[in-house]
Amino acid sequence: MAHGNLMLDLLSGKYHEERAKVLAESRKTEENKKAKTTKKTILPQNYRAFLQTCAALNPDEQLDILKNKWRNVNRNQTLTKEDSERINYYLNNGITDDAYERFPQQVLVKLKKNRVELNLIKKHSFIAANLDNEVRHNYTTASRKIILDYILKDPDELKRLQITKYHLPEHPTMLVRGPVPWHHMTAIKREQLRHSLYIFKEPILMLDRIWEKYSEGFIFSIDTLKTNGMPIGPVGLQEFLDKSCRQFRSQLVNKWLVECAELFKDTRHLYRDVLPARGMEVSKYQVDKFFDCVSATMSRQLRQIVFKSLNHFMEYIHDFKDGNALNTEYKENMFINWPFFILKAIPDPSSTKILFEPSYEVCLDLLLSIPKEIVKTVEDMPRIEQLLIKELKGDSTMVLKNVYESEEEVQTMLLEIRQILENNFPGPEKYITYYQTYTYLIDGTEAKLLDDFFSIEPFPLLNDFNDWVIKYTTIKDSFCNVKNQAQLNLMMLDVSESEKSSEIIGEPQKKRSADFDE
Structure with a gap:
């Protein structure tokens, strides 16, 4: 009986309909399984950012996205009928052949010789002739287009040629990313930098703003010395140098360092992540790295003011580098520079000689002491930790980095000063x-x-x-x-x-x- 019903179903077509339904349901079940496996997992909100990975799209898909974006940008850039006619006129007739270089015939000859077999050119001479004409036409059109693009960059030329709108060719940059995971490593490296590089933290950036008002002027100011009166005697010059250096150092210690310490007290919340939380073991390495960065920033600022002051003095002293040799009889206003210091000629009562006061050696020591004292002004400046942590106050090892007299730049300046003084003693x-x-x-x-x-x-x-x-x-x-x-x-x-x-x-x-x- 069952066999008879099956034959009836086959003959009536009912069997095939039911079989199609079963296959359709089976395919649907398989598709649902695949969809579940490819469905993106929703990460919890507290999941760390650097654990999220992102696979790049296929390069072809990326290019399609970039091209569509570019098409949307240029979609509304249409020309009027009048503008189109004028542009076509200049491309076809307005620019003559003598406005650009002639077609390089040798390029076409080399191309045929090296890239195309001779028998093919002979066999398809008609096609080769058409291609020659096409290449020449493309060269002519491109040359005229380049000239027109260059001219119409000028808005005045647009008005002169009565063209209201002209879109210069733009070549979009389409950057395609390789189809490999990248976000995971980027996030990890960012976290590593955050725990080892602190120069972009807000308190350290604010140090530069504080320093702006203290970096004005110079440790040894020539302008102030001129106001006090020049030329100046050796005793007065030494007193002015000592006073200038003492006042500048006092300003740094009593104002600049104090203001920096107050900054770190008030902005503690901005660098709380490098400090140990309550109940956690102290991460001395991380704290030291942060304050080393603070020290490096402040040391750099001190170095800037030192070399700014040194260069200021050297710029002034270089005006006297030509010396004062008297090849002829001395005349008033023979040298245009106003003198720097006073040298006295005093007779020696025990002989017939006339001596200089101060002597050459004393003059040299006095001039060399100026850059040396400028360097010493910022010597052993305490680090910010001495003001923030009582236990570290007075620690001779906790100081900002010094500028040393032995550095090449400073030594070069000292040699130049010595040479300038030698040039000015023959007079x-x-x-x-x-x-x-x-x-x-x-x-x-x-x-x-x-x-x-x-x-x-x-x-x-x-x-x-x-x-x-x-x-x-x-x-x-x-x-x-x-x-x-x-x-x-x-x-x-x-x-x-x-x-x-x-x-x-x-x-x-x-x-x-x-x-x-x-």
Whole structure:
């Protein structure tokens, strides 16, 4: 009976309908299983970001997305009929052939020779001729298009050619990512940097804002020195240097460091993640790394102000690098630079020499002390931890990094200063040779000559005494005609002491002669 029913179902088609339903349900069941396996797992909200992975799309799918995005951008960029006609005119007729370089025939010849077999060109000569014409036409069109694009970059040219809208060709950058997971490693590296690199944390960035008001000016200010009066004596220069360095260091210690410490007290919540939480073991490594970064930032700021001050002084001192050699007789305003310090010429009472005060060695030490003291101003500046943690206060090892005198840049500056001083000492030595002609007044030669004159037998006549009086008056007048100071580039030479000594020694001789004359 069952067999008969099956035959009836086959003949009526009912069997095939039921079989199709069973197969359809089976396929649907398989598709539901696949959909469940490929369904994206929803991660819990507290799941760490760096554990989420993301597989890149297929490169073809990425290109389709980028192209569709570009098409949507340019969809509404249409030209008017008038603009289109004008552009076509310039592309076809308006730009003549002599406006661009002729077609490079040798390129086409090489192309046929190296890329196409000769028998094919002969066999399909008609097609080859058409291709030649097409290549030449494309070259001509491209050359005219480039010229037109360049001209119409200028809005004034658009107005002149009566073109209201012209879209320059744009070549979009379509960056396709490789079809490999990337987010997982990126997130891990970001977390690693967050725990080892702190320069982008808000408190450290705020250090630069605090430093702005303290970085103005210089440790040793030439402008302030000019206001106080230049040229300046060696004692005054040393006092000004000590005062400037002392005041700047006091400002850093009593204001800058205190303000930085207050910043870290007030912004504790911004770097709480590097500090140990209550009940957790102290992560000394992480805390040290954070404050090392703070120290590096503050050390960099100190280094900036030191070299800014050094360069400021060197820029000024370089104006005197040409020296003051006197190849001719000294004249007033011979050197245009206003002198830096005062050098005195003082006669040595025990000899006929005229000495400089300060001496060359003292001048050199004084000039070299300026960059050295600038460097020492920020020496052993306490780190911020000394102000935040009482147990570390006074720790000599907890200091910001110093600028050392032994550094190459500083040593180069010291050598330049030494050379500049050497270039500026020949001038004073040459200038004082003028007074060498009057050494006989100092060494006692003139006094002996006068004694010999008085011991002459018979006693000299009054006319002879008159000659001696005239001689000493002439010497005195010659000193009056010479200026007490000479501007010799780096230094102001003060010769008033030498003139005064010569006058003091020569005046008794004159008075002695005059008394006998009377």
